[in-house]
Amino acid sequence: MGKIISIILPKGGVGKTTSAVNLAYNFALKNYKTLLVDLDPTASCSMSLGFNHENIFGDIFDVFSYSKSIESVIHTTGIDNLDCIPQMKLNAVEEGRQSKLVSNEYLLRNVISTISSKYKFVLFDCPPYLFGSTNLALIASDSVLIPIRTDEYSLEAIDDLLIRIEYISKRYNRDLSIEGIFLTSYEKNIRASYKIKTKLYENYSDLVLSKSIPKDANMMSVTFNKKPLCLINPSSRAAIAYKELADEILIRNESAVF
Numbered sequence: 183m184g185k186i187i188s189i190i191l192p193k194g195g196v197g198k199t200t201s202a203v204n205l206a207y208n209f210a211l212k213n214y215k216t217l218l219v220d221l222d223p224t225a226s227c228s229m230s231l232g233f234n235h236e237n238i239f240g241d242i243f244d245v246f247s248y249s250k251s252i253e254s255v256i257h258t259t260g261i262d263n264l265d266c267i268p269q270m271k272l273n274a275v276e277e278g279r280q281s282k283l284v285s286n287e288y289l290l291r292n293v294i295s296t297i298s299s300k301y302k303f304v305l306f307d308c309p310p311y312l313f314g315s316t317n318l319a320l321i322a323s324d325s326v327l328i329p330i331r332t333d334e335y336s337l338e339a340i341d342d343l344l345i346r347i348e349y350i351s352k353r354y355n356r357d358l359s360i361e362g363i364f365l366t367s368y369e370k371n372i373r374a375s376y377k378i379k380t381k382l383y384e385n386y387s388d389l390v391l392s393k394s395i396p397k398d399a400n401m402m403s404v405t406f407n408k409k410p411l412c413l414i415n416p417s418s419r420a421a422i423a424y425k426e427l428a429d430e431i432l433i434r435n436e437s438a439v440f
Contacts, residue, residue: 184217184301185435186294187361188319189327192346193339194310197329197366199226200401200411202307204421205327207410208428210264214302217256219294220269221315227307228268231259232408241269242315245293252293261413265301287354290315291322312346320350325361327431328389332368332378340386362434364427365394393427395420 189202199222206218219242220227228238240255245267257266298304306319320326326347330336340363351358363386369375383390398420400411407414412421 184215184298184304185325186298186304186306186323187325187327188306188308188316188323189329190306190308190312190316190319190343191328191330191336191339192310192312192316192342193336196310196331196336196339197395198222198310199230199307201327201329201364201366201395201424202227202305203230203410204412204424205428205431206264206303206305207261207412208425209303209432210261211412212428212432213263214432215263215265215300216303216305217265217267217297217301218259219267219304219306221306221319222309223269223271224309225269225271228266228270230408230410231266231268233257233266233268235270238268238270242267243269246289252297256297261410287318287321290318291355294322312342317350320347320358321354323355323358325359327361328363329366329395330363330382331366332372332375334378337378337381337385360389361431362391363389364391367397368394369397391427391430393423393430395423395427 189198191198202218206216209216218227221242238257240250242255244250244255245252252267255267257268259266294304306323308316308319328340328343330340347358347360363382365379365382396419398418400415400418401420411418412424415421
């Protein structure tokens, strides 16, 4: 069975989707069959890989509503070893309907267990809150990967997430662990960034991964190209950092997935 990792922080704008897409790409590049599951109603992950209403033939919403099987909504991405279960962008009414569908805490765990053995890694790109599909992801996952920007609000969000992880591990998923915390959009010469990084190591020294993702203007091109940064500009600073972060995670999981 593959390693199931949720990428979560209950705060927007910290790079969850960018991290999910680029880490999934790098795992696939290393010949590890990888599945990326878009659980965010904004569908940013799906759009980052070029999926939209015209080319999605079924999404995770269909699985949650029992209208389609999980096998039938797996999409190829055009990237070797990388598959995706997308999500169509939901309006407010549809998002409310979906929130009712995910009241079964074990829904995602049960459906993902039927296909996880086909993959070395399954990554959940989660919305910036701790209820609904994020709750399902925590129950279904082996570990949680936490991206954080260098601001005080992100530090507070980590505390909220760790409390939720402890609750989930006690009540639903005793094997849930923390994969690690890593910095995104990091500017090493900015005093505020250094201050937050110092606090991060003081509070969570045993959880912080060694690789940070630097701020990189090339990130803007991802929006227009609908492809991972690591594919369209592999020599950019952030792309190189994501490759090194993926290598770090692979080394940490060597005994579990190889």
